[in-house]
Amino acid sequence: MAEVFLISAFISMVKVLSLADLELEIGFWSYILFAITLSVAINSIDKLQSWRTVYKLVTNKAAV
Amino acid sequence: MPEYQHFSPVLIAKNQSITSCPVCNGLSPNSESHCAACDSALHSRMPASLQRTIALLITACFLYVPANVFNILRTEGVEGSMEKTIVGSIIMFMDQGSYVLALIVFTASIIVPTGKIAALSWLCICAITPRWSQPLSNTRLYRLTELFGRWSMIDVFVVALLSSLVQLDGLMSITPGAAVMAFAGVVIATMLATMSFDTRLIWDLWEKNNER
Numbered sequence: 001m002a003e004v005f006l007i008s009a010f011i012s013m014v015k016v017l018s019l020a021d022l023e024l025e026i027g028f029w030s031y032i033l034f035a036i037t038l039s040v041a042i043n044s045i046d047k048l049q050s051w052r053t054v055y056k057l058v059t060n061k062a063a064v
Numbered sequence: 065m066p067e068y069q070h071f072s073p074v075l076i077a078k079n080q081s082i083t084s085c086p087v088c089n090g091l092s093p094n095s096e097s098h099c100a101a102c103d104s105a106l107h108s109r110m111p112a113s114l115q116r117t118i119a120l121l122i123t124a125c126f127l128y129v130p131a132n133v134f135n136i137l138r139t140e141g142v143e144g145s146m147e148k149t150i151v152g153s154i155i156m157f158m159d160q161g162s163y164v165l166a167l168i169v170f171t172a173s174i175i176v177p178t179g180k181i182a183a184l185s186w187l188c189i190c191a192i193t194p195r196w197s198q199p200l201s202n203t204r205l206y207r208l209t210e211l212f213g214r215w216s217m218i219d220v221f222v223v224a225l226l227s228s229l230v231q232l233d234g235l236m237s238i239t240p241g242a243a244v245m246a247f248a249g250v251v252i253a254t255m256l257a258t259m260s261f262d263t264r265l266i267w268d269l270w271e272k273n274n275e276r
C-alpha cells in the first residue's frame with residue numbers, strides 16, 4: 001500500500017499546488033525512499049524458501 | 065506414474081489425497097486439519113468460495129452506486145463552497161489541463177473497480193459453466209485483478225490527504241463527502257472477493273472437461 005499512498009500524495013500535492021505554495025521537506029523524500037525500498041523488499045522475499053526454513057526448525061527434518 | 069498424466073501436464077493434489085497450504089504452499093495429507101509448518105487451517109477447496117465471492121461482488125455493485133451519485137469532496141473557500149463527485153473531479157482535472165492526473169483518477173476510480181467486478185463475475189460464471197472456461201487465461205485474469213486491485217485506494221487516500229492538509233480556518237477547507245465511505249467499501253469488498261475466490265476451482269473444471 002505504500003506505493004499507492006505515494007501516488008495519492010503526488011495527486012493531492014498537484015491539487016494543493018493550485019491553491020498554495022508547497023515546500024517539500026526531508027520527511028517527504030524519506031517517505032519516497034521508504035516506499036521504494038519496502039516494495040522492493042516485499043517483492044524479493046522468497047516466501048517458499050522462508051517457510052521451508054520454518055518447517056525445518058519446527059520439525060527438525062528437511063521439507064519434501 | 066499415474067495414468068492421467070498422459071493428458072494433463074499437472075498432478076492435481078485433490079486426487080492424490082493431499083492438500084496444499086494456502087499460506088506456505090506446503091503439502092499435507094488430506095487427513096490433517098492444520099498445516100504442520102505454519103498451523104493454518106487446511107481445506108482441499110475453500111469452503112463456499114463461490115457463494116462468498118458472489119455475495120461480496122453484489123455488495124460491491126450496490127456500494128458503487130452511492131460512490132458515484134454522492135459527492136466525494138466538499139471545498140469551502142472565499143469564493144463559496146463547491147461539491148464534486150468522482151466524475152466531476154475527473155472533469156475538473158481535464159478543465160485544468162492536467163490530463164495525466166485525470167487519467168490516473170479515471171483508471172483508479174472507474175476502470176479498476178468495474179474491471180475487477182467484471183473479471184471476478186466472469187471467473188464465477190466460468191466456474192459454474194465449464195464449457196466457457198479457459199483455465200490459463202482465467203488464471204492470468206485472476207492475477208491481474210489481484211495485482212491492480214489495491215490501486216483503486218488512490219481516490220480514498222487523496223481525499224484523506226486533502227481533507228487533512230487543507231484546513232485553513234476561514235480561508236479554505238476541504239471535507240470528505242458521503243461517497244468516500246461507499247467507495248472505500250467498494251474497494252474493500254472487491255479485495256475480499258478476490259481473496260475468497262479459490263483459483264483451484266478454475267483447474268477443477270479443466271480436468272472435468274478433459275475427462276469427457
Ligand SMILES: [Zn+2]
Binds near residue numbers: 087088089099104
Ligand atoms: Zn502451511
